Amino acid sequence: MKALQGVDGHVAWVEAPTPVCDVGQVRIRVAAAGLNRADLLQRAGLYPAPPGASQVLGLECSGVISEVGPGSSWQVGDRVCALLAGGGMAEEVVVDARHVLPVPEGLSLTEAAALPEVYSTAWLNLFQLAALKPGEKVLLHAGASGVGSAAIQLCKAFGNPCWVSVGSTDRLAYCQALGAQGGVVRTDGLEGLSELGPFDVILDAVGANYAELNLKVLARDGRWVLIGLMGGRETRLDLAQVLAKRIQLVGSTLRNRDDQFKADLFSDLSAHVWPLFTEGRLSPQLARAFPIQDAEAAFAELASNQVSGKLVLVIDESLA
CATH class of the missing domain: 3.90.180.10 (Medium-chain alcohol dehydrogenases, catalytic domain)
Structure with a gap:
Protein backbone atom coordinates (compact mmCIF):
# COMPACT_ATOMS: atom_id res chain seq x y z
CA MET A 1 0.00 0.00 0.00
CA PRO A 116 -11.72 11.95 16.25
CA GLU A 117 -8.53 13.61 17.47
CA VAL A 118 -9.85 17.06 18.36
CA TYR A 119 -13.12 15.99 19.95
CA SER A 120 -11.34 13.23 21.89
CA THR A 121 -8.78 15.75 23.12
CA ALA A 122 -11.32 18.41 24.06
CA TRP A 123 -13.66 15.97 25.82
CA LEU A 124 -10.88 14.17 27.69
CA ASN A 125 -9.23 17.31 29.01
CA LEU A 126 -12.21 19.50 29.76
CA PHE A 127 -14.86 17.07 30.94
CA GLN A 128 -12.91 14.07 32.21
CA LEU A 129 -9.59 15.36 33.58
CA ALA A 130 -10.72 18.88 34.54
CA ALA A 131 -14.18 17.61 35.60
CA LEU A 132 -15.84 20.71 34.15
CA LYS A 133 -19.20 21.45 35.74
CA PRO A 134 -22.10 23.34 34.13
CA GLY A 135 -21.69 27.09 34.47
CA GLU A 136 -17.94 27.03 35.17
CA LYS A 137 -15.88 29.47 33.12
CA VAL A 138 -13.26 28.24 30.64
CA LEU A 139 -10.26 29.87 28.97
CA LEU A 140 -9.01 28.27 25.76
CA HIS A 141 -5.57 29.26 24.53
CA ALA A 142 -5.15 28.87 20.73
CA GLY A 143 -8.92 29.00 20.57
CA ALA A 144 -9.18 28.90 16.76
CA SER A 145 -7.17 25.68 16.46
CA GLY A 146 -8.79 22.34 15.72
CA VAL A 147 -8.93 21.43 19.40
CA GLY A 148 -10.04 24.95 20.29
CA SER A 149 -12.84 24.83 17.72
CA ALA A 150 -14.09 21.56 19.20
CA ALA A 151 -13.73 22.83 22.76
CA ILE A 152 -15.74 26.00 22.09
CA GLN A 153 -18.61 23.97 20.68
CA LEU A 154 -18.54 21.50 23.57
CA CYS A 155 -18.51 24.32 26.11
CA LYS A 156 -21.53 25.89 24.44
CA ALA A 157 -23.36 22.55 24.27
CA PHE A 158 -22.78 21.73 27.95
CA GLY A 159 -23.43 25.16 29.45
CA ASN A 160 -19.93 26.50 30.03
CA PRO A 161 -19.15 30.09 29.01
CA CYS A 162 -15.72 30.24 27.41
CA TRP A 163 -13.20 32.85 26.31
CA VAL A 164 -10.18 32.50 24.04
CA SER A 165 -6.74 33.81 23.27
CA VAL A 166 -5.99 33.89 19.54
CA GLY A 167 -3.57 35.33 17.01
CA SER A 168 -5.77 37.76 15.06
CA THR A 169 -9.05 39.67 15.11
CA ASP A 170 -10.36 37.41 12.33
CA ARG A 171 -9.71 34.36 14.44
CA LEU A 172 -11.39 35.98 17.42
CA ALA A 173 -14.47 36.64 15.29
CA TYR A 174 -14.37 33.00 14.16
CA CYS A 175 -14.34 31.80 17.77
CA GLN A 176 -17.19 34.08 18.76
CA ALA A 177 -19.26 32.80 15.83
CA LEU A 178 -18.74 29.28 17.20
CA GLY A 179 -19.95 30.31 20.65
CA ALA A 180 -17.07 31.89 22.58
CA GLN A 181 -18.08 34.82 24.77
CA GLY A 182 -15.05 36.83 23.71
CA GLY A 183 -11.31 36.90 24.23
CA VAL A 184 -8.04 38.65 23.41
CA VAL A 185 -5.65 38.86 20.48
CA ARG A 186 -2.18 38.02 21.74
CA THR A 187 -0.46 40.76 19.70
CA ASP A 188 -2.62 43.31 21.53
CA GLY A 189 -1.51 41.88 24.88
CA LEU A 190 -3.10 39.32 27.16
CA GLU A 191 -3.82 41.65 30.08
CA GLY A 192 -7.48 41.85 29.11
CA LEU A 193 -7.96 38.27 30.28
CA SER A 194 -7.64 39.47 33.88
CA GLU A 195 -10.82 41.50 33.40
CA LEU A 196 -12.64 38.52 31.84
CA GLY A 197 -11.67 36.02 34.54
CA PRO A 198 -11.23 34.43 36.91
CA PHE A 199 -11.51 31.11 35.06
CA ASP A 200 -12.29 27.73 36.57
CA VAL A 201 -10.50 25.77 33.81
CA ILE A 202 -7.74 26.69 31.36
CA LEU A 203 -7.01 24.45 28.37
CA ASP A 204 -3.46 25.38 27.43
CA ALA A 205 -1.65 24.37 24.25
CA VAL A 206 0.96 27.12 24.63
CA GLY A 207 2.89 26.34 27.81
CA ALA A 208 5.78 28.40 29.16
CA ASN A 209 4.92 31.80 27.68
CA TYR A 210 1.49 31.82 29.33
CA ALA A 211 2.33 30.15 32.64
CA GLU A 212 2.50 33.33 34.73
CA LEU A 213 -0.71 34.61 33.17
CA ASN A 214 -2.50 31.32 33.86
CA LEU A 215 -1.74 31.49 37.57
CA LYS A 216 -2.99 35.07 37.66
CA VAL A 217 -6.34 34.48 35.96
CA LEU A 218 -7.26 31.09 37.45
CA ALA A 219 -9.95 31.04 40.11
CA ARG A 220 -9.59 29.33 43.46
CA ASP A 221 -9.72 25.54 42.91
CA GLY A 222 -8.96 26.21 39.24
CA ARG A 223 -7.70 23.49 36.92
CA TRP A 224 -4.93 24.17 34.39
CA VAL A 225 -4.68 21.41 31.79
CA LEU A 226 -1.49 21.55 29.71
CA ILE A 227 -1.76 19.83 26.30
CA GLY A 228 1.00 21.51 24.27
CA LEU A 229 4.22 23.49 24.33
CA MET A 230 3.87 25.89 21.40
CA GLY A 231 5.23 28.67 23.62
CA GLY A 232 8.13 26.78 25.17
CA ARG A 233 8.81 24.19 27.85
CA GLU A 234 10.65 26.01 30.64
CA THR A 235 9.25 28.67 32.95
CA ARG A 236 9.16 29.89 36.55
CA LEU A 237 6.07 29.42 38.70
CA ASP A 238 5.09 31.20 41.88
CA LEU A 239 4.14 28.13 43.91
CA ALA A 240 2.60 30.33 46.59
CA GLN A 241 -0.18 31.10 44.12
CA VAL A 242 -0.63 27.40 43.40
CA LEU A 243 -1.06 26.77 47.13
CA ALA A 244 -3.21 29.81 47.90
CA LYS A 245 -5.62 29.12 45.06
CA ARG A 246 -5.49 25.31 45.39
CA ILE A 247 -4.68 25.09 41.69
CA GLN A 248 -4.43 21.73 39.95
CA LEU A 249 -1.89 21.56 37.08
CA VAL A 250 -2.47 18.52 34.87
CA GLY A 251 -0.19 17.46 32.03
CA SER A 252 -2.11 15.52 29.41
CA THR A 253 -1.31 13.56 26.25
CA LEU A 254 -3.57 11.17 24.35
Missing part, protein backbone atom coordinates in the same frame (compact mmCIF):
# COMPACT_ATOMS: atom_id res chain seq x y z
CA LYS A 2 0.97 3.67 -0.28
CA ALA A 3 1.45 5.77 2.86
CA LEU A 4 2.72 9.19 3.92
CA GLN A 5 5.92 9.23 5.91
CA GLY A 6 8.28 11.91 7.15
CA VAL A 7 11.60 11.95 5.28
CA ASP A 8 14.32 14.49 6.15
CA GLY A 9 11.83 17.09 7.35
CA HIS A 10 9.48 16.62 4.40
CA VAL A 11 6.70 14.16 3.57
CA ALA A 12 6.71 11.45 0.91
CA TRP A 13 3.94 9.20 -0.46
CA VAL A 14 5.80 5.89 -0.50
CA GLU A 15 5.25 2.14 -0.45
CA ALA A 16 4.73 0.71 3.03
CA PRO A 17 3.90 -2.74 4.42
CA THR A 18 0.21 -3.59 4.47
CA PRO A 19 -0.87 -4.16 8.10
CA VAL A 20 -2.44 -7.43 9.24
CA CYS A 21 -5.97 -7.37 10.70
CA ASP A 22 -5.99 -9.37 13.95
CA VAL A 23 -8.47 -10.27 16.69
CA GLY A 24 -10.54 -7.29 17.82
CA GLN A 25 -9.37 -5.09 14.96
CA VAL A 26 -10.85 -3.73 11.75
CA ARG A 27 -9.24 -2.74 8.48
CA ILE A 28 -10.33 0.62 7.06
CA ARG A 29 -10.01 1.67 3.44
CA VAL A 30 -9.04 5.26 4.14
CA ALA A 31 -10.98 8.10 2.53
CA ALA A 32 -9.34 11.01 4.35
CA ALA A 33 -7.08 11.79 7.29
CA GLY A 34 -7.05 14.75 9.65
CA LEU A 35 -3.87 16.80 9.93
CA ASN A 36 -2.68 17.71 13.43
CA ARG A 37 0.24 19.57 14.96
CA ALA A 38 1.61 16.24 16.15
CA ASP A 39 2.11 15.32 12.48
CA LEU A 40 4.26 18.43 12.03
CA LEU A 41 6.42 17.38 14.96
CA GLN A 42 6.70 13.78 13.74
CA ARG A 43 7.66 14.94 10.25
CA ALA A 44 10.44 17.00 11.84
CA GLY A 45 11.67 13.98 13.81
CA LEU A 46 10.58 15.46 17.16
CA TYR A 47 7.61 13.25 18.04
CA PRO A 48 8.16 9.57 17.20
CA ALA A 49 5.28 7.13 17.24
CA PRO A 50 4.83 5.14 20.48
CA PRO A 51 6.44 1.68 20.60
CA GLY A 52 4.49 -0.77 18.46
CA ALA A 53 2.53 1.92 16.60
CA SER A 54 2.72 2.54 12.87
CA GLN A 55 5.48 4.90 11.75
CA VAL A 56 3.12 6.27 9.09
CA LEU A 57 1.81 9.78 9.80
CA GLY A 58 -1.78 10.39 10.83
CA LEU A 59 -3.59 10.25 14.19
CA GLU A 60 -7.14 10.10 12.80
CA CYS A 61 -8.90 9.02 9.65
CA SER A 62 -12.22 8.20 8.06
CA GLY A 63 -13.17 5.54 5.58
CA VAL A 64 -15.03 2.32 4.93
CA ILE A 65 -14.41 -0.93 6.80
CA SER A 66 -13.02 -3.53 4.40
CA GLU A 67 -12.18 -6.35 6.85
CA VAL A 68 -13.37 -7.30 10.32
CA GLY A 69 -11.23 -9.34 12.69
CA PRO A 70 -12.73 -11.91 15.09
CA GLY A 71 -14.46 -10.38 18.10
CA SER A 72 -15.71 -7.18 16.45
CA SER A 73 -19.33 -6.20 15.84
CA TRP A 74 -18.53 -3.88 12.92
CA GLN A 75 -19.55 -4.90 9.41
CA VAL A 76 -17.72 -4.65 6.10
CA GLY A 77 -18.98 -1.51 4.36
CA ASP A 78 -19.60 0.53 7.53
CA ARG A 79 -18.65 4.22 7.19
CA VAL A 80 -16.47 5.11 10.17
CA CYS A 81 -13.85 7.42 11.62
CA ALA A 82 -11.06 6.32 13.93
CA LEU A 83 -8.53 7.53 16.49
CA LEU A 84 -5.02 6.21 15.87
CA ALA A 85 -1.55 6.26 17.39
CA GLY A 86 -0.28 6.49 13.81
CA GLY A 87 -0.99 5.20 10.32
CA GLY A 88 -3.96 7.30 9.20
CA MET A 89 -2.33 8.88 6.15
CA ALA A 90 -2.31 5.69 4.12
CA GLU A 91 -4.50 3.76 1.71
CA GLU A 92 -5.38 1.32 4.49
CA VAL A 93 -5.12 1.23 8.25
CA VAL A 94 -5.79 -1.43 10.89
CA VAL A 95 -7.13 -0.22 14.22
CA ASP A 96 -8.60 -1.52 17.47
CA ALA A 97 -12.34 -1.83 16.76
CA ARG A 98 -13.09 -0.02 20.03
CA HIS A 99 -11.35 3.12 18.72
CA VAL A 100 -13.82 3.51 15.86
CA LEU A 101 -17.09 5.45 15.70
CA PRO A 102 -19.71 5.72 12.96
CA VAL A 103 -19.69 8.75 10.69
CA PRO A 104 -22.41 11.04 12.05
CA GLU A 105 -25.49 11.26 9.86
CA GLY A 106 -25.26 14.02 7.29
CA LEU A 107 -21.45 14.28 7.28
CA SER A 108 -19.15 13.31 4.43
CA LEU A 109 -16.12 11.10 5.03
CA THR A 110 -13.91 14.13 4.42
CA GLU A 111 -15.67 16.01 7.22
CA ALA A 112 -15.61 12.98 9.51
CA ALA A 113 -11.81 12.75 9.23
CA ALA A 114 -11.64 16.03 11.16
CA LEU A 115 -13.46 14.71 14.23
CA ARG A 255 -1.46 9.44 21.71
CA ASN A 256 0.49 7.23 24.13
CA ARG A 257 -2.52 6.20 26.27
CA ASP A 258 -3.21 2.48 26.36
CA ASP A 259 -5.90 0.77 24.26
CA GLN A 260 -8.36 0.34 27.12
CA PHE A 261 -8.13 4.02 28.05
CA LYS A 262 -8.92 5.03 24.47
CA ALA A 263 -11.74 2.48 24.30
CA ASP A 264 -13.32 3.95 27.44
CA LEU A 265 -12.89 7.46 26.04
CA PHE A 266 -14.60 6.48 22.79
CA SER A 267 -17.44 4.87 24.72
CA ASP A 268 -17.94 8.19 26.50
CA LEU A 269 -17.82 10.10 23.21
CA SER A 270 -20.38 7.73 21.71
CA ALA A 271 -22.78 8.33 24.59
CA HIS A 272 -22.35 12.06 25.21
CA VAL A 273 -20.79 13.74 22.16
CA TRP A 274 -21.61 11.91 18.93
CA PRO A 275 -25.41 12.41 19.23
CA LEU A 276 -24.82 16.18 19.20
CA PHE A 277 -23.55 16.01 15.61
CA THR A 278 -26.84 14.53 14.45
CA GLU A 279 -28.68 17.26 16.37
CA GLY A 280 -26.62 19.91 14.60
CA ARG A 281 -25.08 21.23 17.82
CA LEU A 282 -21.53 20.21 16.86
CA SER A 283 -19.77 20.44 13.50
CA PRO A 284 -16.38 19.48 12.04
CA GLN A 285 -15.17 23.03 11.24
CA LEU A 286 -13.29 21.83 8.18
CA ALA A 287 -11.15 24.74 6.97
CA ARG A 288 -9.76 23.07 3.85
CA ALA A 289 -9.21 19.66 2.28
CA PHE A 290 -6.05 18.89 0.28
CA PRO A 291 -5.48 15.93 -2.07
CA ILE A 292 -2.76 13.66 -0.75
CA GLN A 293 -0.55 14.75 -3.65
CA ASP A 294 -0.49 18.24 -2.07
CA ALA A 295 0.42 17.01 1.41
CA GLU A 296 3.49 19.25 1.64
CA ALA A 297 1.31 22.32 1.01
CA ALA A 298 -1.13 21.18 3.69
CA PHE A 299 1.68 20.79 6.23
CA ALA A 300 2.99 24.25 5.33
CA GLU A 301 -0.44 25.79 5.82
CA LEU A 302 -0.84 24.22 9.25
CA ALA A 303 2.68 25.37 10.22
CA SER A 304 1.74 28.95 9.30
CA ASN A 305 -0.52 29.14 12.39
CA GLN A 306 -3.16 30.91 10.30
CA VAL A 307 -5.69 28.07 10.11
CA SER A 308 -9.05 28.39 11.83
CA GLY A 309 -10.41 24.89 12.33
CA LYS A 310 -9.11 21.70 10.75
CA LEU A 311 -7.17 20.65 7.66
CA VAL A 312 -7.77 17.26 6.05
CA LEU A 313 -5.86 15.19 3.49
CA VAL A 314 -8.05 13.32 1.00
CA ILE A 315 -6.59 9.88 0.32
CA ASP A 316 -9.32 8.32 -1.84
CA GLU A 317 -11.49 10.80 -3.74
CA SER A 318 -13.93 8.06 -4.78
CA LEU A 319 -14.94 7.66 -1.10
CA ALA A 320 -14.49 11.16 0.29
